[in-house]
Amino acid sequence: MLGAGAVYLWVRGLDVSKLEHPLPEPTLIMDRNGQPASQLSSSKITPVPLDQIPLDLRNAIIAVEDRRFYEHAGIDLWSISRALLVDLKSGSMAEGGSTLTQQLAKNMFLQSDKTMSRKLKEAGYALKINLTYTKDEILELYLNSIYFGEGRWGVEGAAQEYFAKPVQQLSLEECALLAALPKAPTTYSPAKNKEKALERRNLVLSLMKEQHFITAAAYTQAAARPIALKQNSQESLKGKYPSYVDYVIQEAGDLYGFTEEQILTTGLRIYTYLEPQLQQTAQEVYAQDSLFPAGPKDQLMQSGAVFLDHHNGGIAALVGTRGPQVYRGFNHATQLRRQPGSSFKPLAVYGPALEQGYAPGSPLYDGPLDIGGYRPQDWDGQTRGQVSLQEAIVRSWNIPAVWLLNEIGLDQGMAFARRAGIPLSQADRSLSMALGGLSEGVSPLQMAQAYSAIANLGVMHPAHAIAKVTTKEGIPLVEAKPQPVSVTRPAVAYTLTLLLEEAVKSGTGQAAALGRPTAGKTGTTQLPDTQEFADIGRNGAKDAWFVGFTPELTAAVWLGYDQTDKTHYLTTGGGAVPSVLFREIMSRALRDAPAAEFPVPDDYKQQLLQQAAAQAAQQQSQGAAQKHKDEDKKEKGPAKDAGPAGRGAKDNRVDRGG
Structure with a gap:
């Protein structure tokens, strides 16, 4: 009695609380169509509730591993006695005899050594587990944690690995095959040894028939079927679209307070604006080394690109790096901060200038310029004296842009850029801002967001990847509700669009032309x-x-080196590689979409009508004045006795009056 009491106290004192913690569940990243696009997990296990595991699979496991599972108290003394007898005869500890509960105890709490002390501990833990949990709870824990080979733990992972479908959809013979594996996953692996796997599977089927889990007819039918594997599992979602997913994790934390652990372990459903075809296209283009200039082999020329739906601010695609990608690595599309160069001119100069009344035909100065010691130069080293605003933006002349910013005032330029989402500081308050000379620089995401306001007739929807987050059961947790920002009047945005469209048609952005309405800088x-x-x-x-847009999408593409030095620098400009990357991705993504025109806003139409009316009134006024002159001359008639001098004097008087 004393010995039994000691055993009871020992078993009671064992800690099995580890089993109380739910197995980490993978989070799914959903695309814009509500379909799974990528999977995030800190675990190799995808847990499944027992009621979603086929009865055939539960029965198969019990038939082959522990036929008295629902009868014993965690350890099966008859099985242990039989195994111990065999071990004593052989002089080893090779024979099994462990129940499902003992196997669970070994997997969760013990090492794999075959010693008598480990066997005793295994039995003790099994007894404690049996006292703490119901049989169904124990079976569920077992089925979700046992190893099935090929790097897969749990029945869901095994079903996906071998049959490319959820465990709920397994047939009888597929259930029997999975049940055949835990005893020796490598030996009976159907991927490596189909003959042994088939033999073991049919043994399981025969045991199920013997224990009345299936009928003789069902056994005969299932045993006659060959093993049919399909190993292109849903687990391929793991690691898909890494740059986009990295940003989703960042946004979930920054905007909604989710920790990385919550994202990786709580089975969330994160619904995004990801457009799978566009994302895949962008990744394929970035994988084409032939589209990038050759450079030194010790440092890869880098790039980042963002594609937005400017109608709602949704990030449709994102590529954050070239070459091998690592989890949460540096994202050149979102984390980069670099000077934007002339792509900043529409935001700091030409947009605010149009707001102040300048027009595409307005003349701008293009000559030697020195403002407080700042002496900008045009990229060709020449000056033209005077150019139109349209020519200045199409040809990307620098002097007119700096001169114009000085004319309209730095405050106007900074205010426009800030409304477009560019976080300028007091350090940026200088005329070099006209040419993209910023203290901190910008990311492709920030530039795409800013240009999206131009594409969307002056209204900017803040860029975001996440639409909503729910539990796996569909219970809403958060929903994105970004507030649109009015950046400028629709007529100004449309005029700027026409200017940027001309820059692609005939200016520095010609390499980005798509054969359909396209604007950019x-x-x-x-x-x-x-x-x-x-x-x-x-x-x-x-x-x-290159930053540009079509009526459907807005994009920004950056190219450069992480570390620029005398052996790592670009010999190309924005009009070459970035424009080509934009064209390649956009043309493939929009291949099947009918070409659309940029929408013309009502205030622009009204502006044209007012200009036409003013021009007509001016012509009418000029016509009336001319008619008055003619009538006046007719009433007075020809001058009498007037020589050339007299006629000249009268003509001069009339000219002055007109």
Whole structure:
């Protein structure tokens, strides 16, 4: 009695609380159509409730692993006695005899050594588990944690690995095959040894028939079927679209307070604006090394791109890096901060200038300029004296942009850019802002967001990836409700769109042309003015950009090196590689979409009507004045006795009056 009491106290004192913690559940990233696009998990296990595991699979496991599972108290003394007898005869501890509960105890609490002390501990833990949990709870824990080979734990992972479908959809023979694996997953692996796997599967089926889990007819039918594997499982969702998913994790934390652990372990459903075809296209284009200039092998030329639906601010696609990607690695589409060059001119100069009454035909100064010691130069080293605003933006002349910003005032330029979402500081308050000379720089995401206001007739929807987050059961947790921002009047945005469209048709952005309405602006930044780059001069660049849009999407593409030095710099500009990347991705993504025109806003139409009316009134006024002159001359008749001098005097008088 004393010995039994000691055993009872020992068993009672064992800690099995680890089983109380739910197994981590993977989070699914859903695309814009509500379909799973990627999977996040910190665990190799996808748990499934017992009522979603087929009865055939539960019975198969019991038939082959522990036929008295629902009868014993966690350990089966008859099975243990039989196994112990075999071990004593052989002089080893090779024979099994463990119940499902003992196997669960071993997997969760013990090492795999085959010693008598481990066997005793295993039995003790099994007894404690049996006292703490119901049989169905124990079976569920077992089925979700046992190893099935090929790196898969749990029945869901095994079903996906071997049959590419959820465990709920398994047939009888497929259930029997999975039940055949836990005894020796490598030996009986159907992926490596189909003959042994088939033999073991049919043994399981025969045991199920013997224990009356299935009929003789069902056994005969199932045993006659060959093993049919389909190993392109849903688990392929793991690691898909890494740059986009990394940003989703960042946004979930920054905007909604989710921790990384919550995201990776609580089975969330994160609904996003991801457009799978566009995302896949962007990744395929970035995988084409032929589209990028060759560079030194010790540092890969980098790039980042963002594609937005400017109608709602949804991030449709995002590529954050070239080359191998690591979990939560640096994202050049969202984390980068670089000077945007001339791609900033529409935001800091031309947009606010149009608001102040300038027009595409307005003349701008393009000559030698020195404002407080700041002496900008046009990229070709020449000046033209005077150019129109349209030519200045199409040809990307620098002097007119700086001169114009000085004319309208820095406050106007900064206010426009800030409304477009660019976080400027007091350090940015200088005329170099006209050419993208910023203290902190910008990311492709920020530039795409800013241009989306132009594409959307002056209204900016803040860029965001997440539409909503729910539990796996569909219970809403958060829903995105970004507030639109009025950046400028629709007529101003549309006029700017026409200017940027011309920049693609005939200006520096021609390489981005799609054969359908496209607008955009190139940007190239100079190398630092230091001794290191003195010999390179204008033959190199640090950053290259193209930011543009169609009626459907807005995009920003950046190109450059992570570390720019005398052996790692660009010899291309925004009008080359970034424009080509934009064209390649957009043309493939929009291949099947009918070409649409940029919408014309009502205030622009009204503006045209007012201009036409004013022009007509001016012509009418000029016509009336001319008619008055003619009638006056007719009433007075020809001058009498007037020589050439007299006629000249009268003509001069009439000219002055007109």
